[in-house]
Amino acid sequence: MYENVMKSAERFKARPLGRDQKIGGMKQREDLLFMKVEQEQAVPFITWLKELGGFGHLVLFTAVDFIEQDIFQITYLLHSYEQHHDIVVLVEIDRQKAEMESIHHLWPHAATYQQELFEMFGITFPGSPRLYEDFALEGWQGPPPMRRDFDTKEYSEKTYFPRPGRVTHDPATYMKEQLYPGEAQTW
Amino acid sequence: MVGRQGSTQTAHSPKLPPVVDGVSQYDLYSGKYLKVWQGPQHPGITGNMSLELVTCGDQIVECRTHVGYLHRGFEKLMERRRYIQCFPLVCRICVPEPDFNEYLFAAGVEELAGIEIPERARWLRALTLEMARLTSFLMWIGGQTGAFGMGTIGQWTVTMRDYMLDLFEELSGGRIYHMYIIPGGVRADLPDGYAARVESTLRTIEKVLDDVELAVFHNAVFKMRTKGLGTIDPSLVETYGITGPNARGSGIARDIRKDSPYLVYDQLEFSIITATEGDAFARTWVRYQEMRQSIDLIRQMLRKMPQDGPFFTRLPNVLHWKIPAGQTYLRAECTRGEYGFYMVSDGSEFPRRVCVRGPSYTHAVALMERLSVGCNISDTAGLMVSLHTYPPEIER
Numbered sequence: 350m351y352e353n354v355m356k357s358a359e360r361f362k363a364r365p366l367g368r369d370q371k372i373g374g375m376k377q378r379e380d381l382l383f384m385k386v387e388q389e390q391a392v393p394f395i396t397w398l399k400e401l402g403g404f405g406h407l408v409l410f411t412a413v414d415f416i417e418q419d420i421f422q423i424t425y426l427l428h429s430y431e432q433h434h435d436i437v438v439l440v441e442i443d444r445q446k447a448e449m450e451s452i453h454h455l456w457p458h459a460a461t462y463q464q465e466l467f468e469m470f471g472i473t474f475p476g477s478p479r480l481y482e483d484f485a486l487e488g489w490q491g492p493p494p495m496r497r498d499f500d501t502k503e504y505s506e507k508t509y510f511p512r513p514g515r516v517t518h519d520p521a522t523y524m525k526e527q528l529y530p531g532e533a534q535t536w
Numbered sequence: 537m538v539g540r541q542g543s544t545q546t547a548h549s550p551k552l553p554p555v556v557d558g559v560s561q562y563d564l565y566s567g568k569y570l571k572v573w574q575g576p577q578h579p580g581i582t583g584n585m586s587l588e589l590v591t592c593g594d595q596i597v598e599c600r601t602h603v604g605y606l607h608r609g610f611e612k613l614m615e616r617r618r619y620i621q622c623f624p625l626v627c628r629i630c631v632p633e634p635d636f637n638e639y640l641f642a643a644g645v646e647e648l649a650g651i652e653i654p655e656r657a658r659w660l661r662a663l664t665l666e667m668a669r670l671t672s673f674l675m676w677i678g679g680q681t682g683a684f685g686m687g688t689i690g691q692w693t694v695t696m697r698d699y700m701l702d703l704f705e706e707l708s709g710g711r712i713y714h715m716y717i718i719p720g721g722v723r724a725d726l727p728d729g730y731a732a733r734v735e736s737t738l739r740t741i742e743k744v745l746d747d748v749e750l751a752v753f754h755n756a757v758f759k760m761r762t763k764g765l766g767t768i769d770p771s772l773v774e775t776y777g778i779t780g781p782n783a784r785g786s787g788i789a790r791d792i793r794k795d796s797p798y799l800v801y802d803q804l805e806f807s808i809i810t811a812t813e814g815d816a817f818a819r820t821w822v823r824y825q826e827m828r829q830s831i832d833l834i835r836q837m838l839r840k841m842p843q844d845g846p847f848f849t850r851l852p853n854v855l856h857w858k859i860p861a862g863q864t865y866l867r868a869e870c871t872r873g874e875y876g877f878y879m880v881s882d883g884s885e886f887p888r889r890v891c892v893r894g895p896s897y898t899h900a901v902a903l904m905e906r907l908s909v910g911c912n913i914s915d916t917a918g919l920m921v922s923l924h925t926y927p928p929e930i931e932r
Contacts, residue, residue: 378647380796381865405774409865413880413889424891426865426878430774433795435865458777458902485604485931495612502616 351382354402354436361394362387366439380434391440392450395425399455403429404436407455410462412470416497419444421472425452442472451477469495552597552910560590560598568592574916576605582679582920585900585927591913599908599916601901607931614890619645619719620854622887627713629892630929632675633668636870637892638717640877643798643866644890645719648859648881653849657721659841662799663834664707664716665868667734670830671700672871673823674741676924680820681752683918684761689748696741703734721848731838738831745827753821762817766907766919769814776906777898780873781822782923786814792869804836816922823871823924858885872896872924894929901930 355365366383377383386394398404404427413422425438442449451474453460463474464484471493474480483489492499553562553569562569575586584605590598610629614622626641627634639661646653674697678690701711706727708714716723752758768778768786783790789808793801809825811818851857861883867876873895882888904923908916 378864383863407777408867408874409876409878409891409893411878411889411891415888424878426893430790430795437863437865456775456777457906458898461897461901483604485607487604494609497615501609501612 351434351436354382354384354398357397357402358384358394361390361397363390363394363438381437382435383437383439385439385441388440388442388449391423391425391438392452395427395438395452396455398427398436398438402436403431406430407452407459408435410452410459410466412466412472412495414444414470414495414497416444421447421470423449423466423472447472449474451475453477469493471496552592552595562590562592562597564590569597572913574913576602579682579917581917582900582925583927585925585930587904587908587916587920589908589913589916594913596908596911596913596916599905601904603901603927603930606927608928610932611890611892614887616886618855618885619857619859619887622890623718624713624715626890627715629932630870630875630894630926631712632672632926633870634713635664635668635717636868636875637877638715639665639799640866640868640875641879641890642717642719644864644877644879645859647864647866648862648879649719649857650860651720651849651851653721654846656725656842656845657847657849658799659837660722660726660847661717662801663837663841664704664714664722665799666830666833666837667700667703669871670741670827670834671697671704673827673830674700676823676871676921677748677752677820677827679921680823680918681758683921684758686751686755686758689751692744693748696744699737699740703730703737706730706733720851721846723848725847734834734838738834742828742831745824749824753824759817761915761918762820762922763813763815765816765915766911766922767813767815768903768907772903772906776903778873778903779895780869780871780924781819781826782873782895782899782903784808784810785819785822787812792867792874796867798866798868800837800840803840804833806833816918819922819924826871856885858883859887867893870895872899872926875929892929892932894926894932896923896925896927896929899923900925900927 363384363386366385406428408428409426411424413424415422420441421444423440423442426435428435449472451463453463460478463477464480466472467480468484468486491504553560564571570591572589572591573586574589575581576584586602588600588602589596610625613625626637629637674693678693681689704714705711708716708723768782770786770788772778773783773786773788787810789810791808794808806829809822809829811822859881861881863880865876865878867874875895876893878891878893879887880889904920904925908919911919
């Protein structure tokens with residue numbers, strides 16, 4: 350199914366993942382191939398996949414934070430409409446120097462994904478249009494919120510202080526008191 | 537002020553300002569151009585988003601989509617929750633058809649963990665998904681016709697949607713969020729006599745759809761306003777990642793149910809509905825035909841479905857699930873196009889990352905910004921609804 354891609358993958362030093370061994374609980378689906386590629390070879394490989402490999406549809410473009418290994422995994426999911434199968438290009442980039450080449454020249458809507466990745470993960474894509482404009486988080490001042498080291502609970506406790514007039518009850522005791530006033534103590 | 541970088545403007549007419557290096561050269565202080573905000577609170581906006589329009593007279597020169605009025609951070613919230621605790625969250629990503637989220641999340645967990653589900657559960661899932669498609673289309677056609685001043689159609693079809701919600705309520709207990717499809721199968725079997733009640737509702741809907749066809753597709757105003765509006769060239773389909781009825785309206789026959797069949801779609805008889813013009817009228821027509829197709833598919837499923845058998849696989853205690861490390865991507869054909877879940881597990885009790893691919897991500901931002909240039913301002917709402925954009929899936 351992927352012979353064409355496999356032949357050319359060596360040129361880009363791309364290596365397939367988990368084709369023979371199991372990923373997760375079951376064997377990887379036949380129509381889904383994961384390929385890992387070095388950062389500098391990523392955009393040439395993706396360009397080849399789009400122009401010559403027949404993978405013309407950019408399905409998804411996102412990042413995963415692997416904070417333990419100090420890397421971001423950038424995921425490009427491409428689909429071939431001729432053969433109806435997918436290829437997932439995985440690129441690992443340094444978390445401290447989160448910068449990646451832009452692909453907005455290949456697919457215009459990739460600019461939206463890149464705008465979101467900059468906002469949510471702090472990954473920059475030099476040359477991408479409207480990269481520094483606010484996307485979903487208007488006026489956001491804090492660190493990029495989708496990074497693993499951003500603690501949502503700590504942030505909300507620090508930012509949103511308890512307002513006067515709000516009382517918290519233990520639901521079990523409160524309901525007993527409501528339903529059987531005065532008897533709750535004796536239970 | 538000069539237009540910002542990355543202008544998507546391509547059309548050239550004497551009214552439109554020149555474009556230099558992708559920057560639209562308009563000067564707001566010249567008095568020739570006016571900036572108008574459409575939304576976030578506007579009847580002609582699909583949900584909570586807004587369009588920043590620069591107009592010259594009543595023609596749109598530049599459009600910018602703004603989202604962020606609805607960001608609930610589902611993807612981040614899921615990283616801190618166990619798999620089963622994510623479950624009540626995922627259906628809330630998309631209100632008109634939450635079942636796709638439930639199905640894709642459940643199927644993702646099953647694929648990563650290697651869980652096989654019983655045959656009857658597959659049929660019941662497909663039935664729910666098809667019913668959700670019909671429900672969502674019934675709401676959409678109200679918006680589409682309402683944008684062109686035909687409010688009555690929406691009143692008819694939303695009533696029909698309510699009958700569908702009654703069926704969902706009977707099946708799952710919930711009208712909007714059903715939480716019916718769970719990892720391992722579905723939550724309950726069909727109630728007694730359910731198929732007959734579905735059939736009777738479908739007949740009522742068919743009668744209304746006949747009226748809708750007469751009132752919409754033979755209406756001179758509707759034809760005049762939608763023909764030629766927001767034409768998508770077939771060459772744009774791959775460049776802009778366009779999927780679903782928006783692509784099929786341009787003559788690109790792509791349907792995930794047919795191309796990469798999931799659940800039981802390979803055992804059903806149906807064909808891909810396409811139109812050639814690629815404008816708002818063609819898209820409306822494709823969606824209208826797909827409503828008829830959904831009705832037919834629901835009937836086929838009720839007929840072909842195994843009449844008994846298990847609908848759920850017994851699974852270990854949900855609070856102690858540890859999903860083996862791995863990643864996967866699942867997709868399904870929702871009313872707006874390709875809906876997908878990309879799931880990464882690191883072997884712990886919590887998902888490492890769940891990323892939702894909503895079709896509106898491309899339709900409402902990049903594509904809408906391109907198509908609306910040169911449009912009349914009064915047609916923006918109709919154009920937007922004809923792309924069936926839906927903001928919650930842009931900002932998950």
